[in-house]
Structures are given as C-alpha cells and as structure tokens.
Amino acid sequence: MTRGALAAGPLLLAGVGTGHTAPGVLAAIAAMLAGINDRPGSRRASVERLGVPALAGALGLLAGTYAGRDLAAVPLTLVLTLLGLVAGSISAVGAVASAAGTQLLVGAAIGAGMPAAESGWQRAFAFLAGAGWLLVLRLALPTPGSFAGDFRFDGERTAVAEVYDAVAALLDAVGGEHATARRAALTAALDHAQDALAGPRLRRYAGSATERRLHAQFAAALPLAEAATALFWSGKPVSARASEGPRRLAAAVRGNTGPGPLPAPHRSDAALRALDEALLRAADAFDRGEGAARRLVGRRPSARNALRAAIGSGGREYGWRVCLCFGAGTAIAQALHHTRWHGQHWYWLPATAAFLVKPDLGPLASRVLCRAAGTVLGALVFAGPAALLPRPAGLIALVAVCGALVPVATRHFAAQTTVVTVLVLALVMVGGEPQACVSRISETLLACALVLITGHLPMPGKRGGRVRARLAAAGRAAHAYLVHVLGEYDDRAERWALRREAYRTLAEARTAIALAAAELPALARHTAGADAVADVLERLVDTTTACAVHLDDMGRLTPRHVRQLRSSLDELGFPEGEVPLPAAAG
Template identity: 35%
Template sequence: MKAARGLAFTPVPLAAAARGAVALALPILAGVWTGAVIPAVIAGIGALWGVSQDGSDPYRMRVRRLACMGLAAALGLLAGELALRSTRAGAVTVCLVVAALLAGSVSLRGRVASVSGMHLLLGVTIGSGIPVPGPWWQPPLALLAGVGLVVVLSATPWLWRRYHIERAAVRAVYRAASEALSAAGRPGAEAARRRLTAALDHAHQVMGRHLDRQVGRRVRPQSRLSTLLDAFHLAVRLGEVTSALVWEGRPLPRSVTEVPLMMAARLLPGTGVAPAAAGRGTAAAHPVAPHTGADSPGLGALTALYARIGRAPDGEPAPRLPDQPWQGRAAHLRYAVLLAACVLVAQLCAELLHGPRGYWLPMTVAFVYKPDFGPVLRRALHRCAGTVVGVAAIGAVVLLTTDTYALIGVVAAFGALMAVGVRHHYGLATTALTAIVFVMVDLLGDHRALYAARILDTALAAVIVLAAHFAFWPSSAAGRAAAQTETALAAAHRYRDLAPEAAPAQRHALRRTAYHRLAEARRAAAHAHGEPSRPGRTLPDWEAAITAGERLCDAVSARNLAVAGAPSMRPVPGCGGSDAVGE
C-alpha cells in the first residue's frame, strides 16, 4: 500500500472502487450460494490483498506485480498451513521467523520485491493462524483464484484502452509544463517545475517498456505507439525548455503558457486538451514567434520545438530511469533481522495472550514495519487509528444486522473504500481492511467478540515495531536521505560538466537522470523529517542542497539552449567551472 500522505483533493477512482467492491463480494457470494464458504473466504482474502496492490499504472506492470504478490502469498499460505498441521511445538514460530527473514531480505530491492516479501509473510501468518479443513493444496489455490479475479478485473480494459494510461501520463507532462510556464516569474515557479519533473518521471516510468521496444526497432511507423513515443520524446525536450524559461524568471504571456497544451492537442488528438489559443487562427500557427529574441533563448527554443511537430523524429531513445538502492547490503540485512525479531516477539506475545489463533499481532507487524513505504511512526499511528475506526464501524454494523447477505454488501462497500484508501490514505485503507477481515473471520467460524482485543493487539504490534526500529535503526531514514542527496548532487554536477560536449540524446539523458535523482532525494529528505529524531540531534538541511542542485540544473538547461540558439551569447551565470552548489 502507499504510504499515507494526507487526503488529497483528487478525483475519486470510481473504476478502482467498483473493482474493489466486486472482487471482494463476488467470491463470498459464490461461496454462500454453493456452500463452499471456507474456500470462498480464502479467495476473498486473496482478492483483499489484490485490491491493496491494484493500481493505475500500465496493465503489464500491475499484472506483473499482482502475479508476483499472489504467488508469494500462496507460497506463504502453504508454508504456514503445513507448519500448523505438523502439530510440532515451535513449528509455527520457526516458520514465521524464517518467512520474516526472507521477506526482509528482499523487501528493500524495489516495489515488486517489497510487495512480494510482505505478502509472503502475510501468507505464512494467515496460514499458520487460521486452521482450514480440507486438502492442503486447496487454500493456496483458492487464494490464487481471488488474486486472479483482481487481475482479470484490473487488466480487462486493456482490450479497448490499450495505450490509455500511457497517453494520460504523457499528456500530464504537457499540462504540467503549461502550469510551470504560467508560474514563471512568480513565487510558486520552483514548485511548479518540480511538479513537471514528477510528471516526467511518471511518464518515463510508464513508457519504459515501450522505450525498450523502440531501441529494438520493433515499433511500426505511424502506429499509435509510434505517435505516443514521438509525443514523449518531445515532452522530454519540452522539460528542458520549460526549466530554462522558469530559470529566466520572467512572467510569460498566455500565448506562451498555452503552447504545451497546443502541442499536446496536435500530438495526441482526442485527449480533451483545448487551449484557448487553439482557435485564434494565425496566432495559433506561430504562438510564441512575436516574443522571441536574443535575450530569451528559452522562448526561441520553445518556438523551434513547436515547429518540430510533424517532422520525422530524431531517433533518440531515452534510457530507463536509474533505480536508487536502499543503502546496500548492510541495510537489507539489518532490516531482515529486525523484522524477524519483531515477528518473533509478536508471535510469543500472541501465544501468551490468545493461544493458537493470535495471528493478528504478527500480521500487524508485517503491515506496519515497511520503512520503504514511508515513515514508520506515521504508518504505525495510521494503522492504530484505522483499526479503531474499522472496529467501531463493523461493530455498529453488527448491532444493526447479522444477515449474511447484508454483511456481504458491507464487504462490498468497504472493498470500494479500501480501493480508494490505498491511493489516498493508509489509515482509510486500514479502516476498510479491518472491517472486511472481521466479516471474513466470522464466516470462517470464529465468532468470538474480539473487538477490544484487536485494538490492543494492533497497539502492541505498533509498540514492538517502533521500539525495535528506533532502538536499533534510528538513522535509517536519515542515512538514506544523506546518501540520495549526495547521489543527486553528483548527478547534477555530471549534467553540468558533460552537457556542453554531449550529443542531444546524451544531454537529455543526463538532465533527466539529474532531475530524477533530485526528486528522489527530496522525497527521502521528507521521509527522514517525518521520523522522530533523538533529542539534541538536528538533521542536515538536505532541502537547501537539493534546491541548489535543481537551480543548477535549471541554469545548465538555459545555458544549453543559449549555446544551441546563439553561440555568441555570454555564458549563463552559475554554470561556469565553479561549483554552484555549496557543499
């Protein structure tokens, strides 16, 4: 799930909410109708985890993530079930600890690995904590069926919306460029340029597989994909021009700020982009020509870029964005050991408090201790708050009705809420997940009143995680922020030093890498500041160094355009041989 960042005023993902409702209610409804309630509930658990990892990224990426998650969860469920059926003393505990070590060792290696590792541990937790009658192979297959249902619901639109997600991501770059140009010369200019970088990063990630295909020369000319790739490459160039204009710091007229929208309307027709200048005759044909001049290389470059629309592409494939490792092997090992220790302590507490069905404690540890998903403290607090609200919500529902079909309707409603929560707020997703799990556990035959116990278990698991994390790894977020800031500044300096002699393709690659690294470093710094620090310790001002790096890159972009458009112009200040970033 995404780390909580506060409720944003963004459109509600209605399609995802509908998928969440159907994916969670359909298996349970089928189980009630056929009498196979237990396999249906296990399938519902698979669907629950699938909904938590459903996304709005390209279909191939989400199918890959859901498939890896489902296989890891099914393997974990099988291992936990076999440990429980062995009836050997300590088998469940040993299985949980081994699973935690495996999950921790892979979870910091990327999004897919992180999701798979977490659900491997969750599968072991559920398999070893909830006894399921029947053949040993039935629960893993049922779980995979639930995940498969989410895959089908999520990926079916690919049949008639094949490049819709990619088009939307590229279109967002042009919209962000227009907003950045509108903010030029105003206080919010740098923030708008950062939003442009974020849009470019997202489009670059979404287009990654297609860029690889282009390198392999397997894209048909004049096809929809070819047009989309041309629009993306022009968007990369537009990012450089926009950065230069923002650096120039002069307010721009509307005839200039609407140019990116006009470019999108021509490159990606039918996308709904309708700038006001689109119907102004000759003004639209050469939208920035009256404003160009030797004193503004950015405007001249924007005019030239607009004139490139419709020409044959240069054949400059963009490389994949570089990944940022999580501080090396030592961090992976430390996280694996700490996660395993937290799971062990949680399991021992569960056995003392609840006996054989104390899966809630280790399950909560698996959800909460995800430092790669955001600040651990914030995630723990949101987990506790969401559990309290979810328990209160399902308790209120049970007071009103215990009818099976009514409860299935409640599961559908909370499934829709969860699909919204995983995109907007972790606490909201936890609220929905808690209520759904209570209904599923009741359908499995566990009718104990555990409302207060689950709240206390969640709080205890959060305390275990926080105590272990801040006692033995308090500097994890700060160390990552420092490492990423250093890497980002090095990329900015490399862009400054190599761009003057680089070919256009290499220059764009250097610039994209630098801005991408700087954006990652800014997120890591925000993560570090979201964690409590020890008394008397002041964190470095990473944001100031990152901002200086961004301004350096903006100045380099302006210099590149000035040199390309007017070689006799004086160098842009701040881009000479001296270091523009104070170190």
C-alpha cells in the same frame, strides 16, 4: 471503486456458493490487498504493480503454511524472523518491491496461523486467483470517459497529457513564487508518464499505432520540458503566449486529435528559441501520428542495482527493523496463543506489525496512531452489522461494499485501516468463526505498542541509511548528466535520458528526506542537513539543463552559467578538476 466492488465480494460469494469457503476467503483477502495497490495509471504498469506483490504474497502463504504445519513455535518464529529480514531488505529497492515485501510477510503470517484443510499449493493458488481476478478487471474494464481512441491506453494518454500541462504551468510560473513548485510538479508528471509507458509488453509485436503515437508524443515533450526548465533557471517571466502551445498539445493528446496551429513564442534568447524549436518538433511528431521517434523506455533498475539497494545501508536498516518487529510480533503472538483474550488469530499481530513498521509508508508515530484509531473505529462500525445482517449473504454484501471503498480510503491511512478492519472482520465471520472485534482491537493495540517501541530502538550501523543512499544515487546521476552536457556529445536522446534520471533520483531523495523529517526527533535527527544537500543538487541539475540549452544555441556558456556550476560543485565537495568547466563567452 467499481473494480473493488466486483472483486472481493463476488469471489467470496463464489467460494461460499461452491462449498469452498476457505479458498474464497483467501481469494477475497488477495483481492483486498491488490486493491490497496491499485492506483490510477496505465494498464500495463498495473501488471507489475499488482502482479509482483501478489506473487510474493502467494509465495509467503505457501512457505507459511508448510512452516506452520511442520515446525514448533520456536523454529517457526525463527523462520518468520529470517523472512522479515529478507522482506525488509527487498523493500528498499522501490515501491513495487516494498509492496511485495509487505505481502510476503502478511502471506507468511496468514499461512502459518490461519487453520485450513487445504494444502499450501491450493491456498497459494486461491490467493493468486483472487489477485489475478482484480488484475483482469483492471485490464478489461474501461475508465469512465476514456473512449477517445483505444481505451486500453487511457492511463498512458492521461499521463502524457499531464506532462504538457505541467510544462505550460511551469512557463506561466517562471519568475514567480510558485515556479519551484511547478518545476517539481513537472518532474512528477514526467516520472508518472515514463512509468506509464514502460509497463510490461502484452503483445508480441511492436505495438499498436496508438501506442507508437503516445511514445512519440512523450518523446516530443522532453525538449519542451528542457526548454521550460532553462527558462525557470533564468528567472525571467515569459509572456502568456509561451504556454498556449503546450496546452493545445495536452488537449490533442487527451482527445486523440491533431493540435492544429501552435502559437510560436518570442525568440529573444536561447531558452525561448529552444522552446520554439521544441514546439515545432512536437507539432511534426503529432502530425506524423505514429512517428518514428526513438522509444524512450522508463528506468528499470537492473538486478545489480536492485541487489545494491537491498544490501546497502538503506536495505540493511529496513531489513533489521522489519525483522525485529515481525519476529518479536510472532514470538509474542506464539507465547500468548492459548490465552483467553488472544484467541486463535495470533497471526494478526505479526501481520499488523508488517504493515506498520515499513519505513517508506510514512512517519512511524503517525502510522501507529492512525492504525489504532482506524481499528477501533472499524470494529465499532462492524459491531452493528455483525448483529443485524443475515449470514452469510449480508456479510458478503458488506465485503463488496468495503471492497468498493478501499480505493477511496487509501488516501488516508486511518480511513484505509477502518475499511480494511470491517472487511477482515466480515471475512472472519463468513469463514465460520465468531465475531472477533475485541480480539482485533487487542491484537492491533499490542502491535502498535510493539512497533512504536522497536521502531525507535538503536540499530546496528549508521542511521538514516535510506536517505543517504537516495542522496548518493542523486549525486551520481547529476554528475553523469553534467559530464555528458559539458562533454559536447551530440546524442540528445541520451542527454534527455540522463536528465530524466537526474531529476527522478532527486525526487526520490526528496521523498525520503520528507518522510524522515516527519518522524519523531529520535529518528529525524539522523537525517538533519539532508535537505540542504538536496537543494544544492537541485541547483546543479537545473543549471546543467540551462547549460545544455545555451550550448545548443550559442556553443559557449555565459559567466553566470560557469559561476553557478562552480558554486554548486564546491558546495557538494567535488574534487578540483573532476568536472572540467569550459571557458565562458564574453
């Protein structure tokens, strides 16, 4: 909230104070969009999370400015429609790519429709300056209460500590009704910590002692997570003593201190022995401080994998739907451009459609309803201040307040829409235009109707491509992990990396399935049965983890391990003999 208050408002004030109101408005818009992408986490990861979408937005603004000035309505509509196809396809790559695709389209719509005397390069520079200012605030300002050691790594420290807490919570829940949810929470904590430690490097050399220590502590958590998962698979409750060690390690990470003596769990079976050994290794890594642990870098999709996602079934489905909505929005806006009720903000229609139609932002129908309700409420809220506040000082103060509220409002799409509506209407008036509440409402409602209709139209190819692509990736990762474990390889770091990839891709598939299932029946029916496939993959990966722990301890699998593996492989339809199962002990 502090960063939000110091971003859009001061930028707008600087623009108005220096006589460069239009660049100030663009900088404030960029800061607002960056604020929507600003999430808790590590500072280094925020460079990519905020910077890549900002670069895409500036590129869209540049292209839209020159296209809007040089092209007539029909060619302009075709160019923006093609841009929608590209941006939609890119959005299938991942969360950062999705945000970049959205800002690319929003920037293009603003550039083509917002009149300005500045050149495209000047407008793009103002946009980058606005987003860059928020990024500077993100990197420079400490988080309250984060002064345990080097505050620059407060996000990384919190993320690693949450992994140890999640291990302890899973151990407490083993054998109970909440065990499955706790195992999923452990996966989420590991994903978050992996991303936090894998941000772009901001220094030339190997990093500070604090950074090396955090990497060693994260590496030490991986065998603990593996042992806890094996205990979860066994289903036998463990004593409360087992979770005390991970909790003390979590407190040590948060306080940047040593863990002290750790209580050893009972060593009555293979998984408990693995847990005990993992605690001993973790204590050694904590005591060594900077330890020489192998650096485990988070997954970064290669250019080949990113291209595969963009042109695959999921990317094509994204691309065509975004292309259709964005292009239709542009065409309708151009056709109504000179009508009295439409006004001069025709770019609001395609920009709103770009925000609404993205399939990864939640169920389409609920997004439309939340957007409509939030816009109407925001316009009504703004009507009072618009008539009473002094200009421009009062409106600039209102922009600052809205900037501070954006991080809170992002928790619900309707609340976010309300705050953004007030902020945008204030920016319009600061820019010298009349109050535009009615125009904003009409544009948004038209965009909602457009997206609701086009979002449920039949599209080329088989529907549910994103879910199928995520499940296929999870299946490949599970297969690679299983082959490594049964192949009796000695590289445990590689095994842990494959395990991380298997659980991560499975979590992404679960997210895609949940989003698809929450759509209206016309869309949800295309992914029916996907949950059952994810359940089988989850059992396979859990069993593989239990097999890895048992093989480390005993060298051979039990009949239960072999039986569970064979059952999961049969349900998934793996060809006979593709994964040769070892003989069971006893």
